[in-house]
Amino acid sequence: MLFNRKDLLGLEFLDKKEIQIILDSVKPFKSLFMRSVKKAPTLVGKTVVTLFYEPSTRTRTSFEIAAKRLSADVVNLAVNASSVVKGESLIDTGKTLAAMNADYIIIRHSMTGAPDILARNLDASVINAGDGFHEHPTQGLLDLYTIFEKKKKFENLKVLLVGDILHSRVAKSNIWALTKMGADVAVAGPPTLIPQGIEKLGVKVFYNLDEALKTADVVNILRIQLERQKENLFPSVHEYVELYQLTKDRLAKAKSNVLVMHPGPMNRGIEISSEVADSVNAVINEQVTNGIAVRMAILFLLKPKANKNAYSD
Ligand code: NCD
Numbered sequence: 001m002l003f004n005r006k007d008l009l010g011l012e013f014l015d016k017k018e019i020q021i022i023l024d025s026v027k028p029f030k031s032l033f034m035r036s037v038k039k040a041p042t043l044v045g046k047t048v049v050t051l052f053y054e055p056s057t058r059t060r061t062s063f064e065i066a067a068k069r070l071s072a073d074v075v076n077l078a079v080n081a082s083s084v085v086k087g088e089s090l091i092d093t094g095k096t097l098a099a100m101n102a103d104y105i106i107i108r109h110s111m112t113g114a115p116d117i118l119a120r121n122l123d124a125s126v127i128n129a130g131d132g133f134h135e136h137p138t139q140g141l142l143d144l145y146t147i148f149e150k151k152k153k154f155e156n157l158k159v160l161l162v163g164d165i166l167h168s169r170v171a172k173s174n175i176w177a178l179t180k181m182g183a184d185v186a187v188a189g190p191p192t193l194i195p196q197g198i199e200k201l202g203v204k205v206f207y208n209l210d211e212a213l214k215t216a217d218v219v220n221i222l223r224i225q226l227e228r229q230k231e232n233l234f235p236s237v238h239e240y241v242e243l244y245q246l247t248k249d250r251l252a253k254a255k256s257n258v259l260v261m262h263p264g265p266m267n268r269g270i271e272i273s274s275e276v277a278d279s280v281n282a283v284i285n286e287q288v289t290n291g292i293a294v295r296m297a298i299l300f301l302l303k304p305k306a307n308k309n310a311y312s313d
Contacts, residue, residue: 006304033289049076067295113132147259
């Protein structure tokens with residue numbers, strides 16, 4: 001088996017083969033999940049802890065469903081974001097969880113590198129469910145799975161990421177993985193929301209959305225993350241809507257079979273119009289379903305170290 005990892009911290013750190021192994025592992029889990037009997041005994045006796053220091057609807061729920069489908073015990077730790085600001089106390093929280101024999105820790109944190117700190121200090125498998133602006137690897141993988149399911153290839157496929165690239169960990173994970181898989185990746189948005197030097201990652205930059213849309217096979221729309229903006233990065237929401245909202249008229253000028261994606265939560269009427277979100281091109285709900293299967297595959301593939309605190313027979 002070529003996949004031999006304890007943790008999933010980011011798609012930057014995986015090679016093409018490892019990404020392919022994950023994607024190849026998803027299908028049987030999707031079939032299992034879609035059946036009426038939805039459980040497998042894969043993780044019987046294992047404990048999965050979710051540790052979310054930032055809000056989440058679908059990611060946390062999706063991990064919980066995935067773990068339960070694999071028969072794990074799931075504990076959702078209610079953390080108060082204000083109580084943990086430094087790595088030290090994060091390690092302490094992690095050590096407490098290790099002492100309780102957690103096998104998998106799924107963490108979302110506003111600080112880039114927080115999952116990495118836990119991973120280096122614990123025997124449990126650590127899965128990054130989003131760290132700051134950095135990475136959101138399971139979202140990236142479910143986006144790739146959805147793209148491949150629909151388009152049957154990555155090589156030379158034109159994938160366009162639109163909007164708040166600067167604050168989006170989803171965009172970063174997509175870029176790392178898609179470029180490795182041979183896709184032709186571009187970003188479009190206002191100059192203030194596109195990180196400087198992003199071209200070095202092998203990405204084409206457009207400031208004009210209509211221009212970028214012409215050739216795209218896939219358009220992944222990102223949420224405008226107003227809560228992360230320390231200063232006003234565009235003159236007004238109204239102007240953003242004028243220039244960058246994916247509207248029905250804009251979509252009409254793109255390829256007729258262009259795939260429209262969004263990681264959620266959507267700001268309908270800001271980055272995407274309701275008509276587009278509900279159009280036949282959109283696969284937004286399928287992304288959510290695939291997210292469960294992808295997370296089942298990840299839990300199946302990762303290998304926690306035997307916990308030193310565990311009782312042995
Ligand atoms: C994303 C996130 O938290 O990074 N959401 C998600 O996990 N589905 C995107 C976002 O918040 O806009």
